[in-house]
Amino acid sequence: AQSVAQPEDQVNVAEGNPLTVKCTYSVSGNPYLFWYVQYPNRGLQFLLKYITGDNLVKGSYGFEAEFNKSQTSFHLKKPSALVSDSALYFCAVREKAYKLSFGAGTTVTVRA
Amino acid sequence: DSGVTQTPKHLITATGQRVTLRCSPRSGDLSVYWYQQSLDQGLQFLIQYYNGEERAKGNILERFSAQQFPDLHSELNLSSLELGDSALYFCASSEGLAGSRSSYNEQFFGPGTRLTVL
Numbered sequence: 001a002q003s004v005a006q007p008e009d010q011v012n013v014a015e016g017n018p019l020t021v022k023c024t025y026s027v028s029g030n031p032y033l034f035w036y037v038q039y040p041n042r043g044l045q046f047l048l049k050y051i052t053g054d055n056l057v058k059g060s061y062g063f064e065a066e067f068n069k070s071q072t073s074f075h076l077k078k079p080s081a082l083v084s085d086s087a088l089y090f091c092a093v094r095e096k097a098y099k100l101s102f103g104a105g106t107t108v109t110v111r112a
Numbered sequence: 113d114s115g116v117t118q119t120p121k122h123l124i125t126a127t128g129q130r131v132t133l134r135c136s137p138r139s140g141d142l143s144v145y146w147y148q149q150s151l152d153q154g155l156q157f158l159i160q161y162y163n164g165e166e167r168a169k170g171n172i173l174e175r176f177s178a179q180q181f182p183d184l185h186s187e188l189n190l191s192s193l194e195l196g197d198s199a200l201y202f203c204a205s206s207e208g209l210a211g212s213r214s215s216y217n218e219q220f221f222g223p224g225t226r227l228t229v230l
Contacts, residue, residue, distance in 0.1 A: 034218060036221075042223060043114060043116075043202055043221035043222050043223045043224050044155075044202065044204075044221040045114070045221070046218040046219070046220065046221075049218055090155065099145065099157040099160055099168050099170055100145075100157060100219060101157065102154065102155040103154075104154050105154065105155070
């Protein structure tokens with residue numbers, strides 16, 4: 001069974017509009033959740049993580065994510081999207097032995 | 113720039129051949145992870161080393177092997193290559209000591225090696 005799911009292959013938004021990329025998880029115990037972004041022909045860049053504490057996590061480039069235990073979700077959000085935010089976004093959960101299991105990824109396209 | 117370096121950037125080879133991918137972790141990081149990214153399988157964890165010792169194995173084929181050297185750089189060896197091995201191979205590093213607070217640290221990824229098997 002997949003530990004983390006990204007239900008949307010693609011998300012399209014207009015520049016200046018709010019951006020949400022969805023992620024749900026399925027792990028036993030306390031989840032350690034991460035968001036990464038991948039630009040074309042580049043490696044993955046860390047955006048933010050949830051380990052414990054405040055359910056709203058702030059990260060790089062104006063992104064934030066909300067941890068919701070009852071809905072087992074960790075959606076990535078940005079209040080006002082930029083064209084430069086167009087990229088492939090991955091949600092990940094740390095599993096045993098400290099490896100990351102990644103979702104399938106969501107391609108975000110922000111149109112000018 | 114994550115501080116993780118990988119060489120080569122691109123590798124083109126033929127079926128049946130053997131290649132070695134190299135990774136240098138960020139300064140101070142003791143853990144190295146290898147991942148494979150392909151269109152059909154997505155991003156898959158292969159193997160983890162911590163301070164020279166293998167710590168975790170994922171979906172790594174028997175034809176693949178890795179090691180981490182005393183200077184902490186790591187190599188991923190892929191042998192008897194098949195067309196389906198064509199993928200982007202990423203190395204990542206973290207401070208990561210099992211059971212410690214630093215094991216919650218994020219992993220930093222290198223730019224990847226694109227392997228094409230013809």
